[in-house]
Amino acid sequence: MRLALWLGGRLAGIALTLLIVSILVFGILYVTPGSAEQVLLGTRPSSPETLAAIRERYHLDESVGSQYVHWLSSAVRLDLGESVRSGQDISTMLSERMPVTLFLAAYAALIAGVVGIPAGLVAGIRSGTLTDRAITVATTICVSAPSFVVGFLLLYAFGVALDWFPNYGTGGGLVDRAWHLTLPAVALALAPMAILARQTRASALKVYHQDFTTFARARGLPRRVVLGRYALRNSSLPVVTTAGLVVGYFLTGTVLVEQVFAVPGIGTLMIESVSTKDVLVVQMLALVIALFMLSANLLADLGHLALDPRVRKGVLG
């Protein structure tokens, strides 16, 4: 019951944020240079009839407020309209492009988690050793190296010089797709991986030297239990928060990385639409991205709840 109440509050907060975001996003139409009709006409030939049709279709003769309401209600009904540039249905475009990007992001998240968290744990527990220093230097380079630049280096090293991976395309079927998207996923994963590793290192360092871990070791509990049940779980809270924030990074990073590897996902669609001033598509993409970021934060909070009885107690009483 309390969980439902808490969840309801959070969902209401998300809805409110989305509402504010949607107003900003709706404003994109009006800040784009040119009148609203012209922007919505795009490159189609202009005639009084087509202009009148556009005014009618997007309710441009009504007040800005009611235009916004019309726009929002059709967005909520998932009736997203058509691309100004290609005339394609926007929901179809999104559903074609979305799976590739989601696959890429999930793959990158997997790499970042599977490599970053254990690396940070090892560095934290063996702090000051050569291993720790090597991991710290590696994370410094990974944090500062821009994903698209790393993408080009990977593309050359593994796509051209060694020729292990394909240079572009997305492949069909799960294995083939994973093989095609390995280089982009690594490029996308490096920075979040480094951030996760640093966060885990700092928090493992703190936890590992606290009395309860020392006591656990003194009692002769196996290393596996001390690390897995005591150190990892207790150092995972800041890591989960970071993981939520990292999703925002993925959404930005994927725009650049998809462009490097010519992956036909949400990111390339964003760039195509922005550079051709396809405002309706840009608006929908912005809403989708905002929705993703907010859900990621909610998931991170739920993760806290699941991991830490203290947080659970605080929220659920």
Place this chain on the structure above:
Amino acid sequence: MMPPEAPEHDASAVGSRSARWGVLVPVCVAVTGVVVVLAVLGGWLAPQDPDHQNLLSPAAGPSSEHWLGTDDLGRDIFSRILTGTRSAVVGPIVAAIGVTIIGLLLGLLAGFHGGRLEAVIMRIVDLVYAMPALLVIIVLIGLFSGGYWAAVGVLVLLATPGTTRILRAAVLAQRGLPYVEAARTVGVSNRRLIFVHVAPNVLPTVVTSFLLEFVGALVALSALSFLGLGVPPGSPDWGRMLAENRGLLELNPWAVLAPALMLMVTATAVTVLGDWLYERFEKARTSND
């Protein structure tokens, strides 16, 4: 930035600080110095005109005449790299200076005055901070066809909140210290207290965040140029070269590798310097307590 660690477990790191950083710091200082010199002199040092096309030797590999080969229009990659340093570095420096000055002023105001002013500043800061900066810049600059300097401007607006947060925290930490109380007691004016007494004490944080803002802006602006939203097409610019020479990876990989390595090395060197300074200041502070 390294999250601060519990000092008592850091004994090993304190003892071997020079070993921990080793030759890394001198190397990074040297790299940063070279990049700054290139940004000032790059155009003059370039052995050839970066825009001179030689259609007889397009996409050639490295040779004694063209150290890093040529691009598809036969332009000398080495000269373009040297000349491109300026557009890669100048915008980010301007952005980082802008962000640092505005962030410091807002941070001092919010951290020192408190009350309603602080609440208003921090609300706005939190709002902007939550936006994915690069995406917002891409949409705004792309739709407006704004170009390089507009991008620098938007970047300052979007990056300032992060710096404001950090500097406000630094100011808040100072506000409780005895010297502030002492200065107040002897009747130092608020303005003098802020600018003469508190500002120098948050300088270490300011310098560190300046360096990290520079890296952020370097990456963001070269990303915009890479996407074709920054410098005009055809300009010698690292990000632009990545996009324009992508097709040459097989014929003359240096056309792509050179700008990629320059960006990566510059970003890493400045980040390491930032981390190193932060750790030094942090150590100095905790050992004074």
